[in-house]
Amino acid sequence: MNLTPDFYPKDIVASIQVLIKKGLKIVDKAAKGKTWAEVVEPLDEFEFELGHCTNVNSHLNAVMFSEEFNTEYEKTLPLITNFYTEISSNKALYQAYKNLESGILDAQQQHIVKEVIKSFELSGVGLSGKQSARFKAIKERLSVLSNQFSKNSLLATNEWKKVVSETDLKGYGEDQLAKIKKGDGYELSLQMPIYMDVMVYADNRILREEVYKAYVSRASEVGITDKKFDNKTIMDEILALRLEMAKILGFDNYAQRSIASKMVESETQVIDFLQDLVRHSKPQAKQELAELKAFAGIELMPWDLSYYAEKLKTQKFGFKKSDVIPYFPENQVLDGLFTIIENLYQVSITAIDEACYHPDVRVLDINNKAGLVGRIYLDVYAREGKRGGAWMADYQPLMGDNKPIAFVVCNLNSPSESKPALFEFDEIITLFHEFGHALHHLLTTVRYPSVAGISGVPWDGVELPSQYMEFFCYERSAVELLSKHWQTGESLPDSLYDKLIASKNFQSALAILRQCEFSLWDIKTHAQSKDTYTILEEVRRETALMTGISENRFLNTFGHIFSGGYAAGYFSYKWAEVLAADAYYFVQSQGGIGSNTANAFLREILQVGGSLDFMSQYLKFRGEKPSTKALFKSNGIDVHKNG
Incomplete structure (x- = not known):
């Protein structure tokens, strides 16, 4: 083994x-x-x-x-x-x-x-003859381009740095300053935890603008970093090759080819689904943005949104993000996460002392009553030389006596000299999400590796277990397990918990619009033969409530689409969120963790993986088709009020 x-x-x-x-x-x-x-x-x-x-x-x-x-x-x-x-x-x-x-x-x-x-x-x-040869050449070229896109994104991100003084960082707390301390000064970078701190905490608007523009223009012709990392020609070639590949197979476009292997029936169904989300979310999103503009009292620019949103959130709910962070030290968060998983899925999680590829990595064995289930290699902290974002990847499936093994990777805050790693609540949600994927891989009982765990699951269903896990973060009993003030040992008090829950859906409609923007751009880009930024402009006329800046080239580092598996499938996040919300509320209505219904989710969804029709398994668990009502409920959006 x-x-x-x-x-x-x-x-x-x-x-x-x-x-x-x-x-x-x-x-x-x-x-x-x-x-x-x-x-x-x-x-x-x-x-x-x-x-x-x-x-x-x-x-x-x-x-x-x-x-x-x-x-x-x-x-x-x-x-x-x-x-x-x-x-x-x-x-x-x-x-x-x-x-x-x-x-x-x-x-x-x-x-x-x-x-x-x-x-x-x-x-x-x-295919045969020239068509077959061309198809093979396209697939080979796409694999090379995908890696080059990812490489350029990483190198462009790593290249930008800026040394600043403490005076430049007015608005920062001790925790934020500790992350960027370098000798006698401070060094900013475009690594996600560092970038987000600038956007949320820095009073210096000019600094926020500079860092924002550096971030959104990475790997582009207008970027501050080396132009040799410009990904636009790579993106154009990837899109052209995908279209050519689809047409060789007899499809009109790549979106049709992608959807042929998913639960949804057509690109039209996807677009209708997303536009329905936009229609129901947009009225509330307009109210959310109007509230933010009135609070800020200035003409808002993109680098102002997170900054003023945090201040408005503090005023509305009586607490700020930094009030909560000290209650979530890394070890307590992980202990709490493991306990929740153990209670939800009847397993135990044990850290193993084993040498690995980096000293930051934890090795975790998962066991149940029958013995060893599998192993997770957990790599939590952001660092140079590490791709941004968070993901789960599999090393091996369940096969014979060989147990499944998964890599769980995040880019979260790391410890400083004076204190442990302290996580923001959003980062805890990310951890729950990726462990949801890992458990889907590990808890399978299927002995056929091609359909065990996440394998063989349609792309628009693979996010269900991960998004389902996110819901458990917010339960009071869960937060008690996850929180322990790194200095006092106190769990998050009721007063802060109530405020955290009250703020859960702060600007949720704006967030839905943004995800729908990405998803509509993705499906339309792969259904049309236009420049991808032209399509983005068209989509934004439907979804965006603010004018973007000319330097924005965020597509140039959109790895999910150009170096991941989400091409013409980014809608899967929202599609699966409908399933996840529907599943969670159903489980809660039947008794929650430990109930027969919670066990049914394990039995009918996780353990079965891709070995049977996914929607049929969902119906077997749920008893009826999922409804978008659950999604709107989880985001605090009144469907009747918003039309």
């Missing part, structure tokens, strides 16, 4: 070459098979072996970036892409799966075969 990844791989190009050579032989043999054991099982076993290399390489490149390793990593990308392209275009293997359809299979096996056949067809198995 392998529970320890090789975090110091050598000769990764040669290793991948050897594995691919082995894999092609296995594929050829499987293509001649007649039974499940002859066709599927050998491929699963090899995929498990190959994943041990590719998953670690990808992970290290994201969290311990170096030019030396990246150079070798980039050489592996076309090798891997070409290998999977060879498999997906292997007509004999496709026919072997087609032959399995008429055999004796259980329900999970039937679902797997059906989905694999669909995947073959979406991957060009029906």
Whole structure:
């Protein structure tokens, strides 16, 4: 049973070459098979072996970036892409799966075969000659471009720094100052925790403007950082290649190809869903912005929004963000999170003393009554050489005696010399979210790795377990577990908890509009042949309540779309949030944590993964289709009032 990844791989190009050579032989043999054991099982076993290399390489490149390793990593990308392209275009293997359809299979096996056949067809198995060759070339090129986009984003983010004095940082508290202390002065950067502190706390409006413009113009032709990191030509090529790929397969656009593998039925359904959210949210969003403008008393610019929002929030609810932060030291937050998970899913979480790729990383074993369930490598703090954002990635699935292993990565505040890492409540929500993904991966009972955990789950359902977990952050019993003042040991008092809950939906309609803006831009960009920024301008006429600045190039670092898996699928966050809100309120109505209904969510959703039809499983758990009413309720939006 392998529970320890090789975090110091050598000769990764040669290793991948050897594995691919082995894999092609296995594929050829499987293509001649007649039974499940002859066709599927050998491929699963090899995929498990190959994943041990590719998953670690990808992970290290994201969290311990170096030019030396990246150079070798980039050489592996076309090798891997070409290998999977060879498999997906292997007509004999496709026919072997087609032959399995008429055999004796259980329900999970039937679902797997059906989905694999669909995947073959979406991957060009029906192509031949020049079309097939071109399709393979496109996939190889896209893998290289995706990595280059991510690399440019990281390097552009790391390049900008600014040394300032304490006088420049009026409005900062001790916690914010401690993060950026460098010798006798202070150094700002574009790492997310540092950037957000400037936007929220810095009284110096000129400084806020400078840092905001540096952040939103990263990796662009107007950016302050080196123009060699400009991602626009990469984005344009990615979009053009996706369109060409879709048309080769017979689709009108890439959005259609993307939706073919999701629960939703069409791009029109997606757009209608998002526009409905906009219609119901916009009236309240206008009120929220008008309130902020009246409070600020100035013509608001983008670098003013977070600053005045925090001050308005403080006035409205009688507390400020910094009042709460001391109650959430890292160790208490993690202990509380683990206890909540243990109560919700009947498992135990234990820290393991094991050397890892970085001293900040925690190694966690998850057990249940039957024994070891799986392992998580938790990498919490922001640092240079680490990709921004937060994510969960898998190292290995459940297979035979091998337990599932996940990487959970965040970019949160780190400890200082004088105090532990103290988390903002939004950062705690991020932790819950990513652990929701990890638990989806780890708690599976499915023995077929291609559909175990998150594997095989449609993209517009994969965010359900993570967003479902977020709801538990706000429960009073949860906050008692998560909070313990780092100096006094006091849990968050009722007075602050009540204010925290009262402020939960502060400017929630504005937040929904912003997410709908991203989602509408994404689906329309992949459905039209226009410049992506032109489409953004068109979408903003429907969703935006403020004029943006000419330097804004945030799309140039939008990794979810250009170096992640969310192309023509960003709507999945809102789609899954509907499911998550609906599921949470249903569980609460039936007794909450520990209830049979909470256990049903584990049994029908998490444990089943992608092995059965996802919406059918949701209906089995819930008893009826989800409603957007739950989403509006969770965001404090009165649907009847807003039309």
